[in-house]
Amino acid sequence: MERRAVFVLLGLLYLAVGTLVKAVTYEGPPKEILKGANWQITCKNLKDDEQVRWTRNGETLELELSSGQLTVKPGDGFSTLSATQARDSHDGNYKCTSDSADSFHLMIHYDVKIRVLTPKDVLPLVLECVNKSDKAVWMKENTSLSTALTGNEDIIKINNETGSLEILKDKKEVYGNYTCKVDNSTIKYKVVPKPIAFLAESTSVVEGEKLHLVCHAKEPSPGARISWTFGDQNYTESKDRVKISNSVETGIYGAVLNVENIEMTDRGNVICRMSYNWSDPNLAEHSSEAETFLRVKDKLAALWPFLGICVEVVVLCAIILVYEKKRNKAELEESDTDQSPDTHNALEPISLDEPLECYISLHEPLSTDLPISSPTLQSTKSVHFEPTSDNKPTPNKESDVRQRK
Numbered sequence: 130m131e132r133r134a135v136f137v138l139l140g141l142l143y144l145a146v147g148t149l150v151k152a153v154t155y156e157g158p159p160k161e162i163l164k165g166a167n168w169q170i171t172c173k174n175l176k177d178d179e180q181v182r183w184t185r186n187g188e189t190l191e192l193e194l195s196s197g198q199l200t201v202k203p204g205d206g207f208s209t210l211s212a213t214q215a216r217d218s219h220d221g222n223y224k225c226t227s228d229s230a231d232s233f234h235l236m237i238h239y240d241v242k243i244r245v246l247t248p249k250d251v252l253p254l255v256l257e258c259v260n261k262s263d264k265a266v267w268m269k270e271n272t273s274l275s276t277a278l279t280g281n282e283d284i285i286k287i288n289n290e291t292g293s294l295e296i297l298k299d300k301k302e303v304y305g306n307y308t309c310k311v312d313n314s315t316i317k318y319k320v321v322p323k324p325i326a327f328l329a330e331s332t333s334v335v336e337g338e339k340l341h342l343v344c345h346a347k348e349p350s351p352g353a354r355i356s357w358t359f360g361d362q363n364y365t366e367s368k369d370r371v372k373i374s375n376s377v378e379t380g381i382y383g384a385v386l387n388v389e390n391i392e393m394t395d396r397g398n399v400i401c402r403m404s405y406n407w408s409d410p411n412l413a414e415h416s417s418e419a420e421t422f423l424r425v426k427d428k429l430a431a432l433w434p435f436l437g438i439c440v441e442v443v444v445l446c447a448i449i450l451v452y453e454k455k456r457n458k459a460e461l462e463e464s465d466t467d468q469s470p471d472t473h474n475a476l477e478p479i480s481l482d483e484p485l486e487c488y489i490s491l492h493e494p495l496s497t498d499l500p501i502s503s504p505t506l507q508s509t510k511s512v513h514f515e516p517t518s519d520n521k522p523t524p525n526k527e528s529d530v531r532q533r534k
């Protein structure tokens with residue numbers, strides 16, 4: 130009973146603390162921001178000791194902050210992130226602290242509307258102008274439609290009443306940039322074919338290393354967006370060890386996947402899906418996916434060949450050493466029977482009463498290879514270095530006798 134009471138009390142305390150400590154909240158633009166406009170997001174209810182570190186989709190903003198593209202203004206319990214010019218890349222989920230459960234979704238309104246046209250689309254594809262006005266002036270690639278589509282005039286039609294441009298046929302000449310001008314306002318469209326995602330068939334990563342994948346498009350597809358499937362989970366933004374970032378090179382959002390610390394269990398298919406608009410009603414027709422098989426190599430798999438080489442080296446060294454020792458022994462035996470005067474003193478048995486004398490032959494330049502350290506001396510010493518009463522060595526008697534002559 131007492132135990133239960135303690136638990137209940139603890140639970141109440143937890144609830145009380147939970148309501149007292151408010152989580153951070155965000156304030157920002159209510160709707161999507163037009164590209165080029167300014168914006169700011171404020172995060173409130175920051176605790177005094179809370180470290181403010183703004184991120185977008187889990188990615189640090191350091192580069193944009195240091196270049197002045199974004200600025201952070203700290204305040205008492207709040208922090209404001211702002212930009213003077215909204216860019217496509219600003220689109221995403223913002224957080225001001227790493228443990229903030231909430232986030233603020235900033236939507237950038239693209240000044241270019243992308244329309245995908247595939248053979249399966251129901252035609253006509255209608256591009257609407259600003260104000261359904263008959264004053265609409267349509268252009269393609271900055272020139273008049275008749276110039277841009279010479280010889281293919283039949284693939285488009287301007288609706289007389291609405292001012293909309295209607296695409297009647299699916300031909301590759303129709304792809305491109307369109308603008309509609311009415312008075313001061315301009316609407317931009319880009320008509321594109323279905324994006325084709327591409328990944329290598331298989332990818333190998335050594336266990337514990339980083340997986341780095343870039344989802345490519347077969348044709349340039351700037352503005353396309355990627356959704357990744359890694360380990361039975363879908364990702365469009367960074368989460369935990371899965372880091373997603375944009376490809377600056379191709380202008381494809383979320384095209385770069387990085388996963389730290391690959392484990393054996395990560396083995397399997399990694400999928401990237403490419404689409405211009407994930408809320409497109411014809412998503413199946415207008416998106417494509419590519420898949421790569423992730424092989425995780427055993428950390429030790431890389432070690433075995435290395436160990437093999439090590440063993441080889443050791444064995445070779447051993448063979449050389451044994452051979453050298455044998456050869457030295459043979460040489461020693463040879464020199465024992467045929468002494469030259471130079472090595473005479475080295476073979477003199479040493480008594481403890483006598484001072485140790487060394488003779489260095491000076492007909493050759495002095496080297497570190499002094500007789501003291503010569504293996505010949507050492508081996509002789511080990512045999513002879515024993516005080517004997519009559520100062521006469523026991524082994525090697527024959528040669529010593531010969532030397533004293």
Ligand SMILES: *[C@@H]1O[C@H](CO)[C@@H](O)[C@H](O)[C@H]1NC(C)=O
Binds near residue numbers: 260262
């Ligand atoms: C649409 O165009 C008409 C004239 O063409 C104009 O009177 C009207 O104000 C415009 N509406 C908007 C919302 O711009």
Ligand SMILES: *[C@@H]1O[C@H](CO)[C@@H](O)[C@H](O)[C@H]1NC(C)=O
Binds near residue numbers: 270271
């Ligand atoms: C179209 O012309 C405008 C100016 O008239 C220019 O700013 C723009 O860059 C041109 N666009 C292209 C794709 O050539």
Ligand SMILES: *[C@@H]1O[C@H](CO)[C@@H](O)[C@H](O)[C@H]1NC(C)=O
Binds near residue numbers: 289
């Ligand atoms: C526009 O519509 C009028 C009738 O509403 C028609 O007479 C005219 O030919 C049409 N113009 C074009 C370019 O289709």
Ligand SMILES: *[C@@H]1O[C@H](CO)[C@@H](O)[C@H](O)[C@H]1NC(C)=O
Binds near residue numbers: 304305
């Ligand atoms: C459309 O405009 C972009 C630049 O805004 C350009 O890179 C692209 O080549 C244009 N498309 C066509 C079909 O000319």
Ligand SMILES: *[C@@H]1O[C@H](CO)[C@@H](O)[C@H](O)[C@H]1NC(C)=O
Binds near residue numbers: 313
């Ligand atoms: C175009 O915009 C300017 C100001 O930017 C305004 O004074 C002018 O009336 C506008 N023209 C039309 C036709 O709406």
Ligand SMILES: *[C@@H]1O[C@H](CO)[C@@H](O)[C@H](O)[C@H]1NC(C)=O
Binds near residue numbers: 358361362363
């Ligand atoms: C991931 O996305 C694919 C395609 O949209 C869908 O079929 C699948 O059910 C999703 N998986 C999860 C775990 O949401």
Ligand SMILES: *[C@@H]1O[C@H](CO)[C@@H](O)[C@H](O)[C@H]1NC(C)=O
Binds near residue numbers: 243407408409
């Ligand atoms: C995406 O598709 C939806 C549904 O058709 C549409 O309302 C929205 O404007 C599209 N978004 C873009 C950026 O084109």
